[in-house]
Amino acid sequence: MHIHYNTNQTILPLELACVLPQNHVVFTIEKVINDLEERHFDAFYHTFGRPSYHPKLLLSALVFAYSQGVFSGRKIEKMMVENLAMQYLTGQLVVSYRTINRFRVAEGMEKLIRDLFIAFSLQLKMEELVTLDCLYSDGTKIEANANKYSFVWKKATDRFSAKLQEQIQTYFQEEINPLIHQAIELDSEESISSTQLLDFAHLLEEELADLNQAIEQTPTKGKDERKTKRRNLKKVLHKVRDDFSVRAEKYECYQELFKGRNSFSKTDTDASFMRMKEDHMMNGQLKPGYNLQIATENQFVLHYDVFPNPTDTRTLLPFLASYPHDVKRIVADAGYGSEENLLNLDEMGIEHLIKYGLFDKEQKRSYRQSTKNLDNWTYDAIEDSYTHPEGWRYLFHHVKHQKTSTGFEQEISVYQAQHPELAP
Structure with missing residues (x-):
């Protein structure tokens, strides 16, 4: 005896909410998005054209599809036909994948997602699931969708740009100045911009036009030195306008794109080159990517941000600054435990459970017993000196000040051996 099964039986249409489990994620998505104020969707309302789909409908469909690991516009459209939960969200409407793709790249979408993220965090707070x-x-680190061989390095750009400036200085002195009536004096200490090079090209064009006019008005038989000069002017004009100015403009554009980074990708200029955790070739290959920072509580993601820095050290402070709520306590690994971060957290009154860089090393017996460990040296507070376990004395010499790439100033006390020729 089998359970009755008949696909040809006509049944009354039931409300889809009755078919889905009560704890289905689709109900949470619907509640959070419907609770958003209408002002968040003002950028998606238009007074012209045919009636559009409600932005809450499209946003709900996107969030549910993403939660199920579906990102393709065509597959999201297919879910609206085949997936009961998606049909419940959309009211059994089927939206074209073109509309879905236009909506998720529309102007104002980024702000809407951030507002939704904040609203979701507040909802968790109201449900007492998080404290915030x-x-x-x-x-x-996440790999960017960019060509891994499209790298541009800042050091190489600086080197090529400096070499170009040298070529320009030499070329102007040796080739251009002898050909024109107005001598051009270049400042060797300042870089020549692409705009200045185009101005020089315009000056050469005027000089060439005057020379052409003179040749036409007073033609001469036989060899004419003015024609030789004209050929040379055309050559240097081509060099300045089509070579020097183009390369200078390219390097200027590169410098604007670096934004404090050491590299970027030509096919994704926001991506920086860094080493990924998945290194299948085991050769430390650099790939274009992003450093994604995530903050959680009770397994809920409360904040996220993307940085171009390959290390976590320089991301902590700007990451906390972008967090929309007050932070009382933060827990992180030793990758965030720099002197700058720990001092700033103390100044902001934020409790932190973050290991400093040498914490794990200090727990090892070999390090605790090592003569390189400063704790095993004898310190004399009166003379401000350290004595090595084997007897060498190191006296205070001076305080060294150095500034990090973020502008943080460090004070380092430098000690010098009393007998440098004998000390190790």
Whole structure:
């Protein structure tokens, strides 16, 4: 005996909410998005054209599809036909994949997603699932959708740009100045911009036009030195306008794109080159990517941000600054434990459970017993000196000040051996 099964039986249409489990994620998505104020969707309302789909409908469909690991516009459209939960969200409307793709790249979408993220966090707070004042932060590197051989390095750009400036200085002195009536004096200490080179090209064009006019008005038989000069002017004009100015403009554009980074990808200028955790070739290959920082509490993601820095150290402070709530406590690994970060957290009154860089090393017995460990040296507070376990004395010499790439100033006390020729 089998359970009755008949696909040809006509049944009354039931409300889809009755078919889905009560704890289905689709109900949470619907509640959070419907609770958003209408002002968040003002950018998607238009007074012209045919009636559009409600932005809450499209946003709900996108969020549910993303939660199921579906990102393709065509597959999201297919879900609206085949997936009961998606049909419940959309009211059994089937939206074209073109409309879906236009909606998710529309102007104002980024702000809408951030507003939704904040609203979701507040909803968790109201349900007493999170406190919003304690963050567990960590980061991971995600590979960009860019050509891994499209790299541009800042050091190489600086070197090529400096070499170009040298070529320009030499070329102007040796080739251009002898050909024109107005001598051009270049400042050797300042770089010549692409705009200045185009101005020089315009000056050469005027000089060439005057020379052409003179040749036409007073033609001469036989060899004419003016024609030789005209050929040389055309050559240097081509060099300045089509070579020097183009390369200078390219390097200027590169410098604007670096934005404090050491590299970027030509096919995705926001991506920086960094080493990924998945290194299948085991050769430390650099790939274009992003450093994604995520803060969680009770397994809920409360904040996220993307940085071009390959290390986590320089991401902590700007990451906390972009967090929309007050932070009382933060937990992170040793990758965030720099002197700058720990001092700034103390100044902001934020409790932190972050290991400093040498913490794990200090737990090893070999390090605790090592003569390189400063704790094993004898310190004399009166003379401000350290004595090595084997007897060598190191006296205070001076305080060294150095500034990090973020502008943080460090004070380092430098000690010098009393007998440098004998000390190790």
